[in-house]
Amino acid sequence: MTPSRGGAAGHGRVATLSDVAREAGVSLATASRAINGSTNRSVREDLRERVLAAAARLDYSPNANAQAMARGRTATLGLIVHDIADPFFSTIAAGVTEAADAAGLAVTLANTEHDPERELGFIQTLQNLRARSIILVGGRQDDDEGNRRLRDALAAYQERGGSAAMVGQPILGVSAVHVDNRGAAAELARALHGLGYRRFAVLGGPANHLTARERREGFCEALAELGSPVPDEAVVPCAFVRDGGYDGMKELLARGLDVEVVFAVNDVMALGAMTAARDAGLDLPRDLAFAGFDDITALRDVTPTLTTVAIDMVDIGRQATALALGEGGGEPQVVIASGDVVLRESTPGPR
Amino acid sequence: MTPSRGGAAGHGRVATLSDVAREAGVSLATASRAINGSTNRSVREDLRERVLAAAARLDYSPNANAQAMARGRTATLGLIVHDIADPFFSTIAAGVTEAADAAGLAVTLANTEHDPERELGFIQTLQNLRARSIILVGGRQDDDEGNRRLRDALAAYQERGGSAAMVGQPILGVSAVHVDNRGAAAELARALHGLGYRRFAVLGGPANHLTARERREGFCEALAELGSPVPDEAVVPCAFVRDGGYDGMKELLARGLDVEVVFAVNDVMALGAMTAARDAGLDLPRDLAFAGFDDITALRDVTPTLTTVAIDMVDIGRQATALALGEGGGEPQVVIASGDVVLRESTPGPR
């Protein structure tokens, strides 16, 4: 049992590398080399052991901030998400933490709570922390001014030696994992059409939300090509979250259209919409079919099971990390993440 | 448009406080004081403005690592969770990030992926980062050796000036938010008994998992007192995750017991169990009633809606942060988070 160093009150003294060196009877430099084989492994075995033993004895904990100062770089990766409580983001976060951990990086999590302004603030914070790289997750807005500021902030960050990547539309000048929203939504549309559906409605998300737009347009365009265009009034704008789906469905029902199947541009919206439909007395999927997008884990346990486009969010997190950590020399890369249409009970086909 | 400093290749030079001071024509100390009013605000207005202008011109970004060195403390809070993709943890994380942000702290997220060994590793990492405080989230195991090591690690961390708090059983020598699992589960049992149920089964989680145990025992003891004890064979051990609920339910069904209602010790397990019951051909809630614990957000959109014990996970995250950040002088505090029984469609009462 090591006798406690320092006084009883407040911060106990933390053993420093100098302490370890003294305890081991070597110089600071040698102690440093022994503990981190950073440069060529070049410390005699017996000395190395003496140092390691001393470090263990003093319960030495290398000061990462001091290392960051001396090395000129940190082992920190910044992760910015819109809402960590949303399964889409938390699942991607799981992929990022996994990959970051494998790379020996600590993850600093920033939760914007859907406020684009805070994205900028967090980039600044991560810049101050000298995070080695930043991963920005979430669909972009169609907002030239906002995107310009974000692009500038990321460019400045990269000019200072950081690397960055994002999940979403590759419009910020950094590498990105971009889900093939348009293509997969079209695929979904064709699959539903193939089941025999002809009267569609779309809970389309916010007009300016690029991911929502891509899914909405991909879906509608494919149906138009198939000769079953979605009427404008059957495309309801709404928020990109669960309550948006719920409210949008209420609105859709209020319009009294003749609809067989509803496509919500993400799963949580679809789930909210199904609840709204049920609240309105509909029997699902008999009275109305539903489809979503993302394939969040929770879908396994809803009834009817939800037809959707499955994307591998954990892997997207991993890939975004790989992009962020890859050599930042070349041009920004874009990785397309494909989506797989999964037909489930919520779309049994029209009666 | 500021002309880019430094060469084209690699890391552009980052403006330092000295640069700002020179640009503003003041000393380093004055620049420091002007930018961080840390000590008494004591810099002439015109100088302060000159400094701020210079900082803006150079796009100065204070180096948080250097500040940490000089100040002797960081603005980093460590958050350790079992699984960030699990809605229970991600929702608590939302509360923690919210509170941390309000306190001006950056959150470093550590995902153990349910490996207790990694909790220790992350505490070490956060120690190295000199995180100001650590929040550990998740039920503890009944593992004296493991808990001892964890307690020692946290004690060492605190002795070095860090503060810590946890969500779960208050057995690690640090402040804790402890959900009243036992009491709330008992309350749930009484409510179900009050509905007329008499034949119960429990998907009880792992034998050594303290949260599972508290809920299981609270539930069973209350029923025993009411004269409707749960037979031993109706208490099925299983993993504390969704698949555990699914598998446990399969096992329960295989036992062929006469059961009216199943209590799973958390919501994701309950959802998995319901799916297993459906896969076995049961009609819910007609053939079998279900209840869970936690009230995760996803419950709003399942059918039948799930009876459960609601706990405010976002607020638990906030409270844990407050505990962690509160003066660490006194004894560890324990905040009891209560749970509210919410009866929903999954327990319509026995036929």
Add this chain to the structure above:
DNA sequence: TTGTACGCGTTATCAG
């Protein structure tokens, strides 16, 4: 109020 100078803990350069 302002400036000087030292220290924070490490790494890395450069002699020995």
Add this chain to the structure above:
DNA sequence: CTGATAACGCGTACAA
């Protein structure tokens, strides 16, 4: 292979 020593960027006593 090892040991001094100069950075790294900033905060802050201390002196002016």
